Amino acid sequence: MYESSALHSLGRERKSLCNSMTEKIDAKGMAKLIHGSLEALGRHRDEINALNVFPVPDGDTGTNMYLTMQAVTKEMEKAGDSSMASLCQAVARGSLMGARGNSGVVLSQVLRGLTQVLEEHESVGVHELARALKRGSEVAYRAVMKPVEGTILTVVREASEEGERAAGETRKLEDWLAAVAKRARESLAKTPDLLPVLREAGVVDAGGMGFVVMLEGMLSALSGRPLEEVEDEFCPEKKVEETTTATSGEDYRYELQFLLECGEEGMEEFRKELAKLGGSVLVVGGDGLYRVHLHTDQLGRAVELASARGRMREVEITDLKEQVESAGERRGKPPSPGMTSGIGVVAVASGRGLKDIFLSLGVGVVVEGGQSMNPSTAELWEAVETLPQDRVVILPNNKNIIPAAEQVRGLTEKEVLVVPTRTVMEGLAALVAMDGRLDLKENGERMAQAAEQVKTGLLTNAVRDSRWSGGEVRKGSYIGLFRDKIVSHHHDLLQAARGLLEAMFEGGEEILTLILGESFPEGLEEEIRKFAEEKGLELEVLRGGQPLYPLIVGLE
Numbered sequence: 001m002y003e004s005s006a007l008h009s010l011g012r013e014r015k016s017l018c019n020s021m022t023e024k025i026d027a028k029g030m031a032k033l034i035h036g037s038l039e040a041l042g043r044h045r046d047e048i049n050a051l052n053v054f055p056v057p058d059g060d061t062g063t064n065m066y067l068t069m070q071a072v073t074k075e076m077e078k079a080g081d082s083s084m085a086s087l088c089q090a091v092a093r094g095s096l097m098g099a100r101g102n103s104g105v106v107l108s109q110v111l112r113g114l115t116q117v118l119e120e121h122e123s124v125g126v127h128e129l130a131r132a133l134k135r136g137s138e139v140a141y142r143a144v145m146k147p148v149e150g151t152i153l154t155v156v157r158e159a160s161e162e163g164e165r166a167a168g169e170t171r172k173l174e175d176w177l178a179a180v181a182k183r184a185r186e187s188l189a190k191t192p193d194l195l196p197v198l199r200e201a202g203v204v205d206a207g208g209m210g211f212v213v214m215l216e217g218m219l220s221a222l223s224g225r226p227l228e229e230v231e232d233e234f235c236p237e238k239k240v241e242e243t244t245t246a247t248s249g250e251d252y253r254y255e256l257q258f259l260l261e262c263g264e265e266g267m268e269e270f271r272k273e274l275a276k277l278g279g280s281v282l283v284v285g286g287d288g289l290y291r292v293h294l295h296t297d298q299l300g301r302a303v304e305l306a307s308a309r310g311r312m313r314e315v316e317i318t319d320l321k322e323q324v325e326s327a328g329e330r331r332g333k334p335p336s337p338g339m340t341s342g343i344g345v346v347a348v349a350s351g352r353g354l355k356d357i358f359l360s361l362g363v364g365v366v367v368e369g370g371q372s373m374n375p376s377t378a379e380l381w382e383a384v385e386t387l388p389q390d391r392v393v394i395l396p397n398n399k400n401i402i403p404a405a406e407q408v409r410g411l412t413e414k415e416v417l418v419v420p421t422r423t424v425m426e427g428l429a430a431l432v433a434m435d436g437r438l439d440l441k442e443n444g445e446r447m448a449q450a451a452e453q454v455k456t457g458l459l460t461n462a463v464r465d466s467r468w469s470g471g472e473v474r475k476g477s478y479i480g481l482f483r484d485k486i487v488s489h490h491h492d493l494l495q496a497a498r499g500l501l502e503a504m505f506e507g508g509e510e511i512l513t514l515i516l517g518e519s520f521p522e523g524l525e526e527e528i529r530k531f532a533e534e535k536g537l538e539l540e541v542l543r544g545g546q547p548l549y550p551l552i553v554g555l556e
Helices: 012-017 027-049 061-079 084-098 101-118 126-143 152-167 173-189 196-201 206-223 227-234 267-275 299-309 352-360 377-386 402-408 424-433 440-452 493-504 525-535
Strands: 254-261 278-286 289-296 311-319 343-349 365-368 391-395 415-418 455-461 466-468 471-473 478-482 485-490 511-516 538-543 551-555
Touching (some): 027 206, 061 084, 061 206, 084 101, 101 152, 101 206, 101 278, 126 278, 152 206, 173 227, 206 227, 254 299, 267 289, 343 377, 343 424, 352 365, 352 424, 365 377, 377 391, 391 424, 424 440, 478 493, 485 493, 493 525, 493 551, 525 538
Parallel strands (some): 391 415, 511 538
Antiparallel strands (some): 254 311, 278 289, 455 478, 466 471, 511 551
């Protein structure tokens, strides 16, 4: 299932944690199991991220689960492992505070349920662990407004059922955990039978995959055997096609997540109000602090409801409509009056040509980044601080960079506006609409509206074999993506490009913009020009030099 690679050993302490006869572990032993799960997620997070319903280099489930568990271990370090109760409190708090994305929030609830049982004991065996895993499953199901089978919820539940069964047959921790991990992997393999979107794509659930990885990491820590040895035991054939991830099947534009400080009264009503605005609703926590997660098209209304309840912290907004980041561009008009004086601009882009275009339009700093290369909050903050202006606009130009950009506002005394552009095509359209004589709020409205008017299509290479509505997709072939769907596929770039253009063209468009990537073949530009002539479109060609995407298409 996984590629073999060397792992950093947890050392002799891991090897001494348990032998085949061990029946109980204390807080110190439990902490080592948790560190083992983090190590396993760290090893495989990129593997999980790189696999998606669309065979493109995108996805963040592995990273979200890894960062959630990393927050847990940091909280554990503060609390120490002197008692099971203090350890469990640290796990519950760390997972709530550090939960990332839908998968991370669900995982935090599994951990919350586990700790509710484990904190009552100084040492635990198979019966306590079985009850804890069952409680974790129950708490996670209750947290999800509309539980869907074929997800991490199913994998955790079926693993907990095996935990109860195996506890009646063995008292040895290693044997019990091995049985649970085996059942979890079997459950994972069946997720495509439960979710049509998984079955259609021929993949399994990413969150479920992450949970399986965690269990195998724990088993490695418990037994003292290297992780790759444990993985080989459960998946000797290492079938890559079983290690992919999926989207939720929802069709909402934004993912909104934040911490909410408020009283407990009225939280169930708040949860129901959010459910009217979208899907994947999670409101978890207590004692005055809640983690909230929502997919919605009504971002403003959701924020308004939350603000009325209490104080929002650590707000993260991700645009879900661009599964694949791109670059893109708009016409090279001169900067709006005053753009480079009263308001500074930071933009994210990759490719020498794209950087030059942004700079020519008045951008003060271009931060290197894009698909598979997301700049940190610190890098964006540094760019903001280098500008002489006190008012700054940030154009992330990538959905994965938006949350990092949002964090900059809390780190600087400058007034910062983040326009949630998902591609550089949208970023440049927003930039053209900007007017430095207006305030940030007015500019935000103008720029967001301009970005929404641009249709962006992406042409890239498939990173693995897959399927789409038009048939088979072969690794290395070209695929065209538009509005979160594969709309063309061909081994020939020109044919794939024409298919993408045909899918995007609806009539009424006037301008076709092509941004040529670093791997775009010489000579094909003229062939695409013929398409523009056939459709009566004005054609503009820019050499962006962006990686990963030989061609980015804009229609307006």
